[in-house]
Amino acid sequence: MRLSYTDSERAFRTEAADWLRSELCGEFADVRGLTSRVGAPERRLEWEKRLGEARWSVIGWPAEYGGRDATMAERVIFAEEYAGAGGPPRINHVGVELLGPTVIAYGTAAQKARFLPPIATGGSIWCQGYSEPGAGSDLGAVRTRAQLDNGEWIIDGQKVWTSLAQFSGWAFILARSEPGSVGRNGLTFLLVPLDQAGVSIRPIRQITGDAEFNELFLDGARTDQGDILGAPGEGWDVAMALLGFERGVSTLGQQMAFRNELDAVIAAARANGSAQDPLIRQRLAQAEIGLRLMRFGALRMLDQEGGAGTGAAITYKIQWASWRRSLGELAMDVLGQAGQVAPALPDGDYAMPILTDLFLNARADTIYGGTNQIQRNLIAERGLGLPRELRGDLKG
């Protein structure tokens, strides 16, 4: 067991920290500390490009596609420094952390050469079209259809809750390509350009007042026959592998962003004296403990082969999501009535103070990427070997 970093890891940290500081205190000072994922989109797109130019965008990818072949430890270090420096949420999170690794795992050589470099350089933004009005937790209920016609897939259906689609050039979607198939069979994983007549996007205003996610209507939308990952009808495995990236590695470096949020709650508690309340102190201590344990859980995941246990990975999503939701609740108790009102805004828009926004925002964490209930099913079935959920049969 070694609780310190190697020399090369330390050097990497310094290099990352120096670069981030110079950019985020210099030319990109205006995006530093941005929390909403939809504010200042143009500047964020420029920030994506700057990250790409300096090869800090996709450090975990192979060098030939714009990455740095970074080790897992380096990826965590970078994520920590990024959050510590006040880096804004990545507008291309989906492309960088979800689609990219999936293309690397399942794409052909030609697909890798075509799709990966533009993500790395910030030129192509992606969104994830899994959910549908009738297919949320039960992704096998996807009904969007895809049909081959003259070398092109023709896609009809409706997706929902598609985050950041309004800024995206491409979506990857899961669609049923074998009429009459059910469940996980007969699905295809398609890469679909959004800038075309058959696609329309309607933002959905959410609990925070922002509109981060959207409805995505596919009405005879087209994509090339070759623009799929995996074989036709075998998209389920690709879709699940991508979900693995969503729930696992890509969230390892979040703790520093969480640290910033907890520090903001602590600062509020000190400022208004609630830090002297014994019950609030207990909960702040609990939050501190939870944060530290996430960090060491992440480190144990880095050492899958090691002796300190490997069950950490499967429990990580529910851990962090539940932790952050509790932090939001604690923030509101710390703020008291002050959490109820927003500072006067020029345009009278609904925008709550940052900790109130955390309280609202955190309600999504236990839903997206698999709800807490779905996580518990996974843990019980895969982690503990308990029987699979019964599936209903809704006919007629």
Next chain:
Amino acid sequence: MRLAFSDDQVAVRDAVQAFLAEAVSSESTRTAMADGSGVDWPLWRAMARDLGLTGLAVPEAFGGSELGAVETAIISETLGAHLGAVPWLASTVIATKAISLGGSDTQGAEWLPRLAEGSAIATFATEGFEIRNGRLTGSTPFVPHGNVADLIVACADDQTFLVPTDAVGCTITAQTTLDQTRPLALVTLSDVEAAPLPALDWCDIEPLAWTAIAADSLGGAQACLDRTVAHVKERIQFGRTIGSFQAVKHRLADMLVAIEQARSAVYWAAGEIDAGGPDARLASHAAKSFACDTYADCAGHAIQLHGGIGFTWEHDAHLFFKRARGNMSLMGAPVWHREQIARLMPLEVACD
């Protein structure tokens, strides 16, 4: 930064796991409970003689192996999983460590070889005593395994003393204890002559002690989960195994989520202690509070999910439940440990 065990640590773990799986059983623990000593003597002797575990904290010069906090945690976790009824925590982890760390050469030479070979048992008492005219007086009812101890490491007025239990003025009364695998004794000292441990700061013992209790809790919680999972896969009600019901599955899943966090806590704390890291106290407070809470929850869920049989004396569920409660109360309740963390954070009102 790595949290994986070294090869040597893996070897210790594998050896201890294999050994305890053979050496401890529900019967051997229950025999220890029934004979009033709370000690599974064959197990204790084998731990000392065959594996040399009792010499863990002892310098090699005094016949020990001088291993670290990670090894202590590994062994404590495994003992906790098997509910071993031995004075491991009081004697090996706490008292022997205190003497190794803070005793004079003479004190070391007198006690450490015997403690290392397991022929003497020591325990500790942190409250209840005061120094009067250079002698110790007072009493405390909560001395773990005091009933079988040859030596007490006793704190009084910011100093720590060695009190052999056959000293004139020392009386020890065994008590009936909630957790019969770790009985507590009433120790009374009246005007007892005792030698201080010259170089000991009790604060240096605490993180290791808290972490060992946390590790015992981690092992116990995991055992509760494993046993309950096995049960719900077998037990049939309403024509299905009860493990197919979501209310049952989700509770078990929550147990695993908490246990994985407790595991992170224990190995983080142990690693910090071995590294002499700045967060050793914070980490061990976190481990003690989180792992003890987790154990208590898991042991409670284990009883619930076993149904009626879980409430019987015959079933082992109550042994875990009682150990869990004992761990929680020993050396500071979770609430107290969290308050210590709050002080380290710190949460004082900002001054400007």
